[in-house]
Amino acid sequence: MKLSSKDVLGIKDLSVDEINLILDTAESFLEVSTRKIKKVPTLRGKTIINFFFEASTRTRTSFEIAGKRLSADMVNISAATSSVVKGETLTDTARTLEAMNPDIIVIRHSAAGAPHMLARLVKQSIINAGDGAHEHPTQALLDMLTIKTEKGRIAGLKVVIAGDIAHSRVARSNILGLIEMGAQVTVCGPAMMIPRDIDKMGVSVSYRMNDAIKDADIIMMLRIQLERQADNPFPSDREYSNYFSLNSRNIKMAKPDVLVMHPGPINRGIEIAPDIADGVKSLILKQVTNGVAVRMALLYLLAGGA
């Protein structure tokens, strides 16, 4: 089986079968990263461009390691080093890159829909590594892989996503994916961080942590994006941590075997207490490990086998 589209732009476009295919493929790649020689020749001779218009350490590095472990040639471009600073449009940059015949372009962009625009313009495969507050499909896939490997299933679980939902592409992709895979999703945060009509995406909405995390199987905490607070003011970090953080007191409301996730980078002591982030229930570093496997799976499914 192959993916139906040349691109991976969002969870919205992936069927249940496609998500399962990606997760199964990723599971088979997990082992490669534990070998002494962490490299397979699968994508030898393939060129992958990592095109990041927005600062990123973990996602960019994760894609780079994923590509290198599959023997692809990885090229990193960031907005600061590209012609973007010279005023070139995304359209022109895209056509220029296309003319160099890469096999896959991985793009992160601060504008929602930028990868979709690129996908319409070029014949190569586009992977969305995060577009504005829209989607971050590889993060949701690695989160789903983590839940599946730790809990054995996704369907029927109660998952709470808490934090700045309005500005979070991680939240949107996870909502779409988890609901599609049969989980029950609750979003939680202060009212100004819950976007209008989010319930129409099929989630429950809660404005109080204690209510939201009751009986949760998975709690996914989001980073509070302090850099975006100018247009979404919250009284203070102190107020946030008092009422919306996950800590050793309120986590008792959840199921005893609850597991905690966070896409990183975390703000210790703001949305998550250090002892929770570092505790036995935390899956934060497993998410990072699984991220490499999920990205290997996508690169393989889009560029392999040809």
Next chain:
Amino acid sequence: MKLLLKGGRIIDPSQNIDAEMDLLIENGKIAKMGRDLSASENNSTTVETLDLRNALIVPGLIDMHTHLREPGHEYKETIQTGSEAAVAGGFTSIACMPNTNPINDNRSVTDFILKQAGICNMANVYPIAAISKMSEGKVLSEFGDLKDAGAVAFSDDGNPVTNSRLMRNALEYAHPLDMTVISHCEVLDLSTGGTMNEGSVSTELGLQGIPNVAESIMVERDIALADYTNTSVHIAHVSTAESVRAIRAAKARGVHVTAETAPHYFTLTDEALREFSTNAKVYPPLRNMKDVESIKEGLKDGTIDVIASDHAPHSSIEKDVEFEYAASGINGLETSLSLSLKLVDDDILTFHQLIEKMSTNPARILKINKGTLTIGSDADLTIIDTQKSWTVNVNIFRSKSKNSPFQGWKLKGKAIMTIVGGEIKYKET
């Protein structure tokens, strides 16, 4: 030179006429209207006779809200291409907003626009001047001088007049000059950063939304100011249910408020943005189905007086970019009439009401001597084939820009001839 229009159905709301009659144009004026007018009665000069059976003959359509981009942004549109687009869309008169470069906030720009329009000699072009200098919302522009130069109304369109005191002054100063103030209603505190309607679609797309109340709060303010000062105000591009409700209530209690909407606000919803289509990005943004229904109700019950295109040409330089960075605006002159005719097909408006909203009422609000077929008035007429099916093709637009979300749409009804001052300026081939 005489022109005899034979066999058409004449609808003129200004005289409450709806009848099959012939119409004679002489020396650029409406000379005669009646049954079975014959060319032979007029023995002196040559008479060109047009057989217009099955066509609708109406007072020349007036689009009171367009952006012609000249001076300053001639790569998007010029007065020439804009007025060619106007007559191709059935409009004999258009009013153009002042957000050019330089802004039309002084006599020299108004003079320039009128001079260019005279050279083009297509549609009648009526400049709307800025309420405030540079449309900055700080100091009033010279209303008296601008009126004398030929401006027909005042608006800072593109920007709201945020300062309520300045708006009050504008309304009170314009009123004795018999000039209309047109308000672009937008509370910037609520809209800034937004790129589309706030609702389930913006939430799914992760785009910052612009709430309905960003418009309606200022509509309510302007109604309150017009009421308090006993003046009048015209609300531009109404897009929300809340605004319609506010205007309806104000009219009911006798406030002198008039309002316009644009075809995209009763034709499209924010669903049109799902694929990040920049051609559907517009300000105010496309709303949801509830708003579309309210706009239609407002048109039907007379709350909304005018349909204007808010023709906002933009080139590919502004539109072929990331959605958030794209300019707002829809190219409207060549699709406006057809999209509006659908309201008649859908039994929302009668032809009489439609022509009121596209000719009689804009003439009344701009206080221009147009929008009527009374004997002796300027022979500005639009001839419409209400059954003609056609497909929107931006590549053959007369407009210089192609930014229409209606590309490829199959529409019914079209202007087949546009007559300005007795001269045929457009004829469907």
